[in-house]
Amino acid sequence: MRLSKFRGLGLIAVYGLFVSAFAIGGECEPAVDMIDSNDAVNRIADCDYRDEGLNGWLANLGSGKDEPKPKSSVTKQENAAIPTSRSTAEGFVLRTQPAADALSLLQQRFGVIQQAAERCAPGVAEVSRQAYQMDERGNTTLLLEFYCHS
Amino acid sequence: MRQWFGGLVALSVLAQPAVAVTLYGKANVSLQQADEAGDREIELQSNSSRIGLMGDNAIAEDVLVIYRFEYETSIDDGDKDGQTLTQRNIYLGIQTNYGTLMGGVYDSPLKTSASKVDLFNDMEGDIRNIFAGENRSKNVVQYVSPKSWGPITAKAAYVTKETDGIDGWSTSLAYNQDGLYLAAAMDSNIEENITGQKTWRMVGSYTLGAVMLGGAWEKYEQQDNEGNGYFASAQWNITDKWVFKTQYGESDIKVEGRESFSIGGDYKFDKRTRTFVYYTRNQDDISRDDDYLGVGMELKF
Numbered sequence: 066m067r068l069s070k071f072r073g074l075g076l077i078a079v080y081g082l083f084v085s086a087f088a089i090g091g092e093c094e095p096a097v098d099m100i101d102s103n104d105a106v107n108r109i110a111d112c113d114y115r116d117e118g119l120n121g122w123l124a125n126l127g128s129g130k131d132e133p134k135p136k137s138s139v140t141k142q143e144n145a146a147i148p149t150s151r152s153t154a155e156g157f158v159l160r161t162q163p164a165a166d167a168l169s170l171l172q173q174r175f176g177v178i179q180q181a182a183e184r185c186a187p188g189v190a191e192v193s194r195q196a197y198q199m200d201e202r203g204n205t206t207l208l209l210e211f212y213c214h215s
Numbered sequence: 216m217r218q219w220f221g222g223l224v225a226l227s228v229l230a231q232p233a234v235a236v237t238l239y240g241k242a243n244v245s246l247q248q249a250d251e252a253g254d255r256e257i258e259l260q261s262n263s264s265r266i267g268l269m270g271d272n273a274i275a276e277d278v279l280v281i282y283r284f285e286y287e288t289s290i291d292d293g294d295k296d297g298q299t300l301t302q303r304n305i306y307l308g309i310q311t312n313y314g315t316l317m318g319g320v321y322d323s324p325l326k327t328s329a330s331k332v333d334l335f336n337d338m339e340g341d342i343r344n345i346f347a348g349e350n351r352s353k354n355v356v357q358y359v360s361p362k363s364w365g366p367i368t369a370k371a372a373y374v375t376k377e378t379d380g381i382d383g384w385s386t387s388l389a390y391n392q393d394g395l396y397l398a399a400a401m402d403s404n405i406e407e408n409i410t411g412q413k414t415w416r417m418v419g420s421y422t423l424g425a426v427m428l429g430g431a432w433e434k435y436e437q438q439d440n441e442g443n444g445y446f447a448s449a450q451w452n453i454t455d456k457w458v459f460k461t462q463y464g465e466s467d468i469k470v471e472g473r474e475s476f477s478i479g480g481d482y483k484f485d486k487r488t489r490t491f492v493y494y495t496r497n498q499d500d501i502s503r504d505d506d507y508l509g510v511g512m513e514l515k516f
Contacts, residue, residue: 095516096269097265097516100239
């Protein structure tokens with residue numbers, strides 16, 4: 066496709082502005098690199114991209130947020146606190162990643178509480194209900210429902 | 216009590232993650248001056264920009280159903296082979312502790328064996344300029360060894376070529392650990408409407424600190440033609456932001472005396488976004504005497 070030099074450079078600049086809206090950092094390699102690697106099928110379950118980049122932006126549409134929240138990604142094995150959330154009419158629910166051991170679950174609980182407190186700031190976050198769920202691999206997920214109070 | 220239990224169930228359902236779907240892709244576009252045998256022009260190029268969906272779903276203990284749907288789109292003019300989107304790797308598979316079995320359209324094991332060393336992949340300097348075997352076959356049934364094999368990955372693909380009726384196969388064995396990557400691959404009758412085709416490929420790379428050195432060798436034969444070639448690449452991560460890279464390959468597989476040389480640099484804004492500059496020269500003894508100088512940008516998501 067032939068273009069004048071200035072028109073082409075303009076398109077590059079506009080494209081750059083567009084892509085910067087989705088540029089975030091993290092530890093897992095981008096999904097497109099992972100899936101192109103020689104052993105990709107054995108790595109699909111390694112990294113959780115649900116809150117990453119465009120996926121995070123789409124997920125946040127459901128909770129009324131416009132922008133993805135910059136956050137480092139971690140592997141599922143590390144089981145760090147990457148809560149996924151969905152607002153209820155009165156409050157909101159946060160959940161941890163499936164945890165294989167008690168320490169991991171406790172660490173993730175701390176992360177979830179931090180996020181809830183941040184969301185409710187300058188008010189306080191009240192835990193109204195909690196639930197635990199076990200998946201088919203025996204890992205435990207913690208679900209917490211919060212209400213914000215001023 | 217019933218109310219509390221009901222509440223927990225509702226809470227659980229409310230926070231249940233959606234079906235495991237990851238949207239991924241990349242947009243890669245460059246502006247280049249192309250000098251193809253004396254015919255000079257400025258081009259805006261879309262370099263295999265793509266969008267895809269992938270994910271998995273556990274159907275039993277240690278049994279996952281995996282899938283991938285990937286399509287290419289042209290950022291430059293919206294026209295990819297007459298369509299807006301064209302099919303790339305697409306498969307549905309089942310993964311257990313004994314490995315993964317999948318069916319669909321997929322890059323051959325021989326092709327994916329060299330993905331680590333081709334530093335100008337999808338660009339004018341792509342390894343496909345000098346090597347055969349860069350095939351994405353249709354109607355593929357492929358087995359991949361399980362993760363429990365550690366650094367070793369074995370692949371075997373069977374291609375039910377429904378166009379010419381000559382079924383083909385492709386295999387690879389790779390070792391990847393502590394910065395060392397070694398792979399051997401072979402395929403047979405993968406190409407459409409060519410009989411007696413066989414390709415052998417050896418690949419290696421070693422990463423030591425900020426430097427990665429790679430190389431590959433290939434031998435190709437079919438009923439009317441045969442040839443071999445080699446390829447070498449080097450990448451230096453000068454800082455976290457700046458990358459220098461170059462590669463050179465030579466073969467008589469596709470055309471007698473084909474050479475491809477590329478040199479370039481990347482500036483990484485973050486792990487997803489980079490801008491780059493490159494120079495590529497592709498030439499041979501018969502048809503090509505081409506130079507490309509370009510600058511571009513890439514976003515991975």
